[in-house]
Amino acid sequence: MVALPLMSGMPTIVDMPLPEHPRMSDVAARAGVSLSTVSRALRGASGVAPAVRAEVERAAAELGYVVSRGASSLVTGVTGRIAVLVPFLQPWFFGVALAGVSTRLRASGQDMLVYQVGDVDELDAYVRSLPLRSNVDAVIAVALDLGDTAVARLDEIGLPVVFCGRRVPGRACVFTDDTAAAAGATRHLLNLGHRRVAYVCSRDQTGFSWSSRDRLRGYEAAMAEAGAEAVVVTEPPGHQGGALAMARLLSMAEPPTAVFAESDDVAMGVLQVARRSGIDVPGDVSVMGFDDNDVAALLDLTTVAQPVTEMGERAAELAVRAVRAAGPVRDHVHLDTRLVVRQSTAVPRSRREGPAGGTEQRG
Amino acid sequence: MVALPLMSGMPTIVDMPLPEHPRMSDVAARAGVSLSTVSRALRGASGVAPAVRAEVERAAAELGYVVSRGASSLVTGVTGRIAVLVPFLQPWFFGVALAGVSTRLRASGQDMLVYQVGDVDELDAYVRSLPLRSNVDAVIAVALDLGDTAVARLDEIGLPVVFCGRRVPGRACVFTDDTAAAAGATRHLLNLGHRRVAYVCSRDQTGFSWSSRDRLRGYEAAMAEAGAEAVVVTEPPGHQGGALAMARLLSMAEPPTAVFAESDDVAMGVLQVARRSGIDVPGDVSVMGFDDNDVAALLDLTTVAQPVTEMGERAAELAVRAVRAAGPVRDHVHLDTRLVVRQSTAVPRSRREGPAGGTEQRG
Numbered sequence: 001m002v003a004l005p006l007m008s009g010m011p012t013i014v015d016m017p018l019p020e021h022p023r024m025s026d027v028a029a030r031a032g033v034s035l036s037t038v039s040r041a042l043r044g045a046s047g048v049a050p051a052v053r054a055e056v057e058r059a060a061a062e063l064g065y066v067v068s069r070g071a072s073s074l075v076t077g078v079t080g081r082i083a084v085l086v087p088f089l090q091p092w093f094f095g096v097a098l099a100g101v102s103t104r105l106r107a108s109g110q111d112m113l114v115y116q117v118g119d120v121d122e123l124d125a126y127v128r129s130l131p132l133r134s135n136v137d138a139v140i141a142v143a144l145d146l147g148d149t150a151v152a153r154l155d156e157i158g159l160p161v162v163f164c165g166r167r168v169p170g171r172a173c174v175f176t177d178d179t180a181a182a183a184g185a186t187r188h189l190l191n192l193g194h195r196r197v198a199y200v201c202s203r204d205q206t207g208f209s210w211s212s213r214d215r216l217r218g219y220e221a222a223m224a225e226a227g228a229e230a231v232v233v234t235e236p237p238g239h240q241g242g243a244l245a246m247a248r249l250l251s252m253a254e255p256p257t258a259v260f261a262e263s264d265d266v267a268m269g270v271l272q273v274a275r276r277s278g279i280d281v282p283g284d285v286s287v288m289g290f291d292d293n294d295v296a297a298l299l300d301l302t303t304v305a306q307p308v309t310e311m312g313e314r315a316a317e318l319a320v321r322a323v324r325a326a327g328p329v330r331d332h333v334h335l336d337t338r339l340v341v342r343q344s345t346a347v348p349r350s351r352r353e354g355p356a357g358g359t360e361q362r363g
Numbered sequence: 364m365v366a367l368p369l370m371s372g373m374p375t376i377v378d379m380p381l382p383e384h385p386r387m388s389d390v391a392a393r394a395g396v397s398l399s400t401v402s403r404a405l406r407g408a409s410g411v412a413p414a415v416r417a418e419v420e421r422a423a424a425e426l427g428y429v430v431s432r433g434a435s436s437l438v439t440g441v442t443g444r445i446a447v448l449v450p451f452l453q454p455w456f457f458g459v460a461l462a463g464v465s466t467r468l469r470a471s472g473q474d475m476l477v478y479q480v481g482d483v484d485e486l487d488a489y490v491r492s493l494p495l496r497s498n499v500d501a502v503i504a505v506a507l508d509l510g511d512t513a514v515a516r517l518d519e520i521g522l523p524v525v526f527c528g529r530r531v532p533g534r535a536c537v538f539t540d541d542t543a544a545a546a547g548a549t550r551h552l553l554n555l556g557h558r559r560v561a562y563v564c565s566r567d568q569t570g571f572s573w574s575s576r577d578r579l580r581g582y583e584a585a586m587a588e589a590g591a592e593a594v595v596v597t598e599p600p601g602h603q604g605g606a607l608a609m610a611r612l613l614s615m616a617e618p619p620t621a622v623f624a625e626s627d628d629v630a631m632g633v634l635q636v637a638r639r640s641g642i643d644v645p646g647d648v649s650v651m652g653f654d655d656n657d658v659a660a661l662l663d664l665t666t667v668a669q670p671v672t673e674m675g676e677r678a679a680e681l682a683v684r685a686v687r688a689a690g691p692v693r694d695h696v697h698l699d700t701r702l703v704v705r706q707s708t709a710v711p712r713s714r715r716e717g718p719a720g721g722t723e724q725r726g
Contacts, residue, residue: 090459295658
């Protein structure tokens, strides 16, 4: 039995003046539903149609009816909040994913708490503080390696966790196949006639890997498949890392004719160094990104598009389901990527000018 | 008198095994502070030094001490949460501002709820639902025109509001002087010798204005000051708007020699059309942005830099102060912008080639 403040009283007709201290019965009368529906709708409980929930919320808002989520959560154990953990807030990927989560949570009346846990220490501190906070119903980890300890801790306190952007066996997760997508992008460059295809991998000191391993694996597999030698340079993430990587690639005895960057952000740094060095893209070197972020189209960057908004929405959906089910949800939602060909990739110059062009520089 | 679950019990020595059901007294003993300090620290109340708060939180986390924020907030009226309202989550500006807010709130142990209210209807629905939610201690509005009705509603329910990115008379706010900054950027182009300086203004259907009015005012003032005719094109925000605006400008009887875009995002669209049209920047046309976002440096865009991270941090600081003071905080925090000159602006061709070059095309 839920101990909510049910008060008796005459139903209020919509045309009557608004009651000064509105009760739940006023909300029920105004929305034209039963008291228990109001109670369930305002607690965010299951079994209330979205339209009915909206109607109840509208009536409550119009009446200025105040329900204390704090009081409600003591009774129901449901806080109406989902925590979203991100390693960074600034990069495009996270803003888009958060927007997807936000849209989906709004639809079911849940609030979104956002925590930026930029390194393993911050992540650890957050997870350790969770019992103390006891203020969320589920956690969505966006493009984060939580690590076994953190996941065990979440299990221990009974908080459902959904992984967004990573495939995690036995766990609720929404992901794209980074390995297959990277292999496909690499094959695209090989099929254009490139043999020296370099891969720019991002890794920072904290162990957060941004799908690095999977994409690297896909690149390496495709190169091995074609009997081509893998050329991997590893630098910090972002523009700067891309610029550093391109500088290194251009200092090799035999620079690559194509560069596949782990992300569009990294590709931007590669493009910048190319532009400043007077190296024509794709004339001298082809550049491939990964993400299809908002700048990729502007810069005519060929890239692998991920459905990031949908990833956020689907992750939120799993989280909401886990809260309502009050039991483990282990769905794997596999979303597709697609290769978006723009003007930063083309057949290598050696192919266009005949094989001599390609070997001249080596002699 | 605050009714927290104070339990008597022997102080626990740090080297002893951890208690199975830790009490507040265990936390106090482990942190080496008084019970009331633990209570105040865990409630997020004022008068606790950050180092002490951290020590208490560490001790509580190590012991697995669970305090119910719900129960605590019923007693204290403090939820430990701040809501941040943003019109969008994707653009760079909002990610950076949120990161600033997040960093500052973490320092005082507060949680960040994020709401994307992309149009006036969503904003209205959010503000109307606030009493129903009753789950935050303050609201930070980032680059949002809340409107008088919404602000009155927040006042009515006693929620402090802090404006980030807008100067609002009589209200706590953190801002840069958009008018002065835009006037300065316009003068910079005029001083280089440009007379046809166009301004690309962003406005969408919803009435959200992104500092549009103030920047436009600054541009117009500087043009009037110089006796030059203002040329303003208004398009939707973002890359697309910039591209549309540049297409219009290039269709004029006398195209401008310099384009000042309301934001870097808009400038990207201007640059894209220029690049695709074979128009040299800054040879044929100078382009100036506003923001200094993460892509501006990559594209060598001259722009007005805003201290966005600091804006977020300072806004969070005001919100925290308003919660602790439990009374109105009306500080105006005015932060400086600076003009970052890169390679997208230069003296006009007419100046370099002598006055004849500029008039030839008109004949």
